[in-house]
Amino acid sequence: MNDSTPQTITVALGQRSYPVWIGAGLLGDHARWRAMLRGRHALVVSNTTVAPLYLPRIEAGLDGLRWSSFLLDDGEMHKTFANVGRALEALGALGATRDACVIALGGGVVGDLAGFSAACWMRGIDFIQMPTTLLAMVDSSVGGKTGVNLPVGKNLAGAFHQPRAVIADIDTLATLPEREYRAGLAEVVKGAAIGDEPFFAWLERHAAALAARDPATVMEAIARKVTYKAGVVARDETEQGERALLNFGHTFGHALETAGHYTALLHGEGVAIGMRLAARLSERLGMSDAAATARLQRLLESLGLPVAIPPGVDPPQLLALMRLDKKNTAGALRLILWRGIGRAEIVGGVHEADVLAVLQDAG
Numbered sequence: 001m002n003d004s005t006p007q008t009i010t011v012a013l014g015q016r017s018y019p020v021w022i023g024a025g026l027l028g029d030h031a032r033w034r035a036m037l038r039g040r041h042a043l044v045v046s047n048t049t050v051a052p053l054y055l056p057r058i059e060a061g062l063d064g065l066r067w068s069s070f071l072l073d074d075g076e077m078h079k080t081f082a083n084v085g086r087a088l089e090a091l092g093a094l095g096a097t098r099d100a101c102v103i104a105l106g107g108g109v110v111g112d113l114a115g116f117s118a119a120c121w122m123r124g125i126d127f128i129q130m131p132t133t134l135l136a137m138v139d140s141s142v143g144g145k146t147g148v149n150l151p152v153g154k155n156l157a158g159a160f161h162q163p164r165a166v167i168a169d170i171d172t173l174a175t176l177p178e179r180e181y182r183a184g185l186a187e188v189v190k191g192a193a194i195g196d197e198p199f200f201a202w203l204e205r206h207a208a209a210l211a212a213r214d215p216a217t218v219m220e221a222i223a224r225k226v227t228y229k230a231g232v233v234a235r236d237e238t239e240q241g242e243r244a245l246l247n248f249g250h251t252f253g254h255a256l257e258t259a260g261h262y263t264a265l266l267h268g269e270g271v272a273i274g275m276r277l278a279a280r281l282s283e284r285l286g287m288s289d290a291a292a293t294a295r296l297q298r299l300l301e302s303l304g305l306p307v308a309i310p311p312g313v314d315p316p317q318l319l320a321l322m323r324l325d326k327k328n329t330a331g332a333l334r335l336i337l338w339r340g341i342g343r344a345e346i347v348g349g350v351h352e353a354d355v356l357a358v359l360q361d362a363g
């Protein structure tokens with residue numbers, strides 16, 4: 001085990017503030033995370049891929065507790081209400097009391113579902129995030145958005161429920177498949193694209209090192225993105241304003257994921273394509289220029305991410321799916337667009353004809 005000191009980033013929410021620890025060997029640092037558990041019961045939520053790899057690293061830390069595990073089948077299509085019901089049944093079988101803790105060990109699918117289950121059990125118990133994908137480390141484990149997908153749309157049921165702590169053990173990235181790693185980079189680019197031009201320029205300079213998974217570069221990218229997101233969440237926990245910027249590329253991306261029945265595209269891939277579409281729509285509306293779109297597209301492509309709508313996806317169907325986005329109001333589309341790198345904005349009353357034109361021209 002590497003025992004180097006982890007980085008600590010705090011999500012500042014008053015009495016509900018919590019640490020995000022990022023470093024090597026953290027799953028095995030039992031004393032650190034065990035101190036966050038208040039009661040005698042723990043349910044570890046994971047999946048059939050991650051549990052065999054990493055559950056053994058935390059088991060000894062659960063000694064003395066009544067604990068069990070609930071394992072999802074692998075994949076976005078399992079982030080469902082039915083599985084929340086099963087997780088709650090597992091908490092019931094454990095006899096979990098209000099001071100119990102849910103431990104989410106896995107990627108964003110596990111984290112979102114485990115967090116929502118914790119939010120539901122007895123109207124809210126503790127949970128700890130142990131993210132094992134790059135995407136979960138830089139985005140989904142931080143900020144307390146939890147929930148599940150419905151056949152009609154992504155993340156349409158959920159709750160804001162903050163974790164007690166985030167334990168990001170970067171050793172787990174060693175087994176992460178290449179495609180999943182690159183999908184995580186899309187959420188790193190997003191953070192820079194919406195509000196941090198110097199970070200965007202840093203990503204451009206370090207794209208090759210990131211694509212090659214250079215450890216120091218990956219560590220710095222994770223820490224910078226988490227620091228940025230923690231700030232946004234601290235200022236606007238429940239997305240009354242600024243936090244919506246974190247949805248850059250997501251209105252398009254979620255529609256693409258839903259159209260692909262949650263199997264064709266990874267979330268980060270949908271976000272990558274969606275960011276380019278949002279940039280093109282911004283251009284069309286006179287908010288930004290082609291140079292900004294080109295710069296974004298170049299960075300995404302250099303990180304091995306897709307930027308075009310996959311063949312066979314129907315633009316009017318995508319538009320219909322976008323109408324159910326949570327940011328919309330009173331039947332009007334509300335999207336996150338930008339004025340260039342680092343300057344994203346919430347834009348209401350976007351005309352469907354403009355969106356459709358961009359969708360039809362983005363193969």
Ligand SMILES: NC(=O)c1ccc[n+]([C@@H]2O[C@H](COP(=O)([O-])OP(=O)(O)OC[C@H]3O[C@@H](n4cnc5c(N)ncnc54)[C@H](O)[C@@H]3O)[C@@H](O)[C@H]2O)c1
Nearest residue numbers: 049107108109110132133135136139140145172175176267
């Ligand atoms: N709550 C939020 O703020 C937020 C933010 C971003 C994304 N999300 C959600 O997160 C989900 C996407 O998360 P994701 O990209 O982590 O996908 P994921 O959870 O499906 O994990 C990706 C794949 O990697 C595997 N895996 C995980 N860790 C591994 C490891 N260390 N080694 C080998 N394989 C490993 C998983 O089994 C899975 O096959 C989506 O549902 C998205 O909506 C939520």
Ligand SMILES: O=C(O)C(=O)C[C@@H](O)[C@H](O)[C@H](O)COP(=O)(O)O
Nearest residue numbers: 139143145154155243246247250326
């Ligand atoms: O934390 C946020 O806020 C985000 O929007 C982060 C997104 O990357 C993430 O995909 C989130 O799950 C999207 O949330 P939703 O509110 O659009 O469902």
Ligand SMILES: [Zn+2]
Nearest residue numbers: 187250267271
């Ligand atoms: Zn996302």
